[in-house]
Amino acid sequence: MEHRLVSAGDYLIESSGEHRIFEALLLTCVGVAIYDKIARVGGLCHILLPDSPGLENSWQPRSYASSCLGFFVDDLIKSGADAGRLEAVVAGGALGIPFSQYDLNLDIGGRTCECVYRFLKDKAIPVRKSETGGCFGMKISVETATWQVRITPFFHPDDCARQIVKPTPENIRDAIVKAKPIPQITIKLIRLMHGGNYDMQEVADEVSRDQVLSAKVISYCNSALISPYRKIDSIDRATLVLGEIRLLEIVISTSLQDFFEKQEGGYSLLRGGLFKHALAVANLTKVIARKIEGLDVQTAYTAGLLHDIGKIVLDQYVAASRPMFYCSQRDGVADLISIEREAFATDHQKIGEELAIIWNLPENLGEAASLHHYPERAVINPELVHAVYIADLLSSWFMAGVEIEKINTARLAQRMGRLGLAVEAIPEIVGNAPWYEMMYM
Numbered sequence: 001m002e003h004r005l006v007s008a009g010d011y012l013i014e015s016s017g018e019h020r021i022f023e024a025l026l027l028t029c030v031g032v033a034i035y036d037k038i039a040r041v042g043g044l045c046h047i048l049l050p051d052s053p054g055l056e057n058s059w060q061p062r063s064y065a066s067s068c069l070g071f072f073v074d075d076l077i078k079s080g081a082d083a084g085r086l087e088a089v090v091a092g093g094a095l096g097i098p099f100s101q102y103d104l105n106l107d108i109g110g111r112t113c114e115c116v117y118r119f120l121k122d123k124a125i126p127v128r129k130s131e132t133g134g135c136f137g138m139k140i141s142v143e144t145a146t147w148q149v150r151i152t153p154f155f156h157p158d159d160c161a162r163q164i165v166k167p168t169p170e171n172i173r174d175a176i177v178k179a180k181p182i183p184q185i186t187i188k189l190i191r192l193m194h195g196g197n198y199d200m201q202e203v204a205d206e207v208s209r210d211q212v213l214s215a216k217v218i219s220y221c222n223s224a225l226i227s228p229y230r231k232i233d234s235i236d237r238a239t240l241v242l243g244e245i246r247l248l249e250i251v252i253s254t255s256l257q258d259f260f261e262k263q264e265g266g267y268s269l270l271r272g273g274l275f276k277h278a279l280a281v282a283n284l285t286k287v288i289a290r291k292i293e294g295l296d297v298q299t300a301y302t303a304g305l306l307h308d309i310g311k312i313v314l315d316q317y318v319a320a321s322r323p324m325f326y327c328s329q330r331d332g333v334a335d336l337i338s339i340e341r342e343a344f345a346t347d348h349q350k351i352g353e354e355l356a357i358i359w360n361l362p363e364n365l366g367e368a369a370s371l372h373h374y375p376e377r378a379v380i381n382p383e384l385v386h387a388v389y390i391a392d393l394l395s396s397w398f399m400a401g402v403e404i405e406k407i408n409t410a411r412l413a414q415r416m417g418r419l420g421l422a423v424e425a426i427p428e429i430v431g432n433a434p435w436y437e438m439m440y441m
Contacts, residue, residue: 003020004023006044011071026092029046033142034087044140049427065112073086154269193248218235266311269402273402281388282304283391310348349371367384387419
């Protein structure tokens with residue numbers, strides 16, 4: 001049976017009678033299943049925000065309840081559903097823990113739910129089941145063979161009953177020494193870009209010499225996500241079609257895809273979860289950087305991509321200690337750093353700092369990896385670290401369920417203010433990120 005994960009800002013429809021399971025992972029986002037059981041047509045919609053915050057965000061209409069649901073229902077009817085027989089199930093729209101007064105004031109999930117319910121009422125589509133609000137993430141699953149819809153929490157109480165295995169300091173030190181390094185091609189590209197005077201032809205030559213990476217990059221560039229209409233058959237051609245900055249982002253992201261382990265069981269709650277989170281933070285940091293004078297967009301993207309390198313070392317131990325992580329997330333412990341320190345007497349920031357030194361990464365990238373939970377402590381490039389913090393938080397809200405993450409929002413307004421941004425700018429930032437690409441890469 002095929003399982004298909006529905007990205008934030010997208011929907012999937014089944015009308016062929018095939019037996020599939022559509023799933024969406026929800027925290028702030030809202031999942032809406034709509035189906036016609038008799039026609040055996042239905043689908044699942046994963047909505048980010050209630051409505052578009054401005055004209056510049058209108059290029060992603062599937063991200064907003066105000067526009068997405070209309071397209072969704074129209075496509076269901078075109079696929080054979082009868083408008084008079086449609087039924088719906090709604091889930092998500094939570095605040096998340098820990099939350100602050102800013103979360104309550106924004107209440108993005110709550111406002112998205114209101115928009116969804118209003119649309120369904122206007123279209124006379126009955127809601128057969130609804131689990132919205134609260135403080136915890138959930139998964140909505142739709143079986144297309146029967147159109148049964150299940151809503152389940154990310155974490156279960158039984159998880160807390162298992163034994164916790166804590167590594168010794170020697171185990172942690174040994175894991176740091178043996179940590180799989182970032183690919184050399186990635187480090188070389190980062191250093192070239194960090195210098196500022198790189199030659200794009202030199203970059204293209206470096207990538208072309210790595211046959212595996214070159215093939216992956218060209219394949220991705222030819223996907224429907226990037227360039228569905230123009231054939232790209234070389235790195236040089238990719239540079240012409242996509243531009244230098246976009247190609248560099250794709251090259252660095254692709255080169256790191258295997259570095260972030262693909263299995264689930266540690267921080268990752270699904271296959272490739274660590275990489276999907278890193279990619280989301282990279283793109284959100286880039287969106288934020290465009291708003292901050294003097295903050296380099298390429299550096300911002302790379303800092304977001306590498307911010308969680310310390311988790312690579314701790315991942316194997318998180319797998320053994322997952323019950324404690326589940327319980328701590330549910331019981332209101334301040335943030336992930338506190339949970340890690342309780343379990344391991346260290347955290348992924350400290351380990352990220354050590355790895356950045358071992359791999360000789362630029363200092364500003366090492367600072368982002370070591371202080372993104374406490375950006376006010378940054379001295380090399382405080383704006384960059386604050387941008388990564390905000391992006392990390394937004395990724396945990398709007399791409400929930402891909403990895404274990406918990407970020408304290410108590411100082412969110414102050415930290416956004418450090419960049420000259422108001423909390424009210426969050427919908428605009430979120431609306432400008434390419435969620436479809438981030439989830440399906």
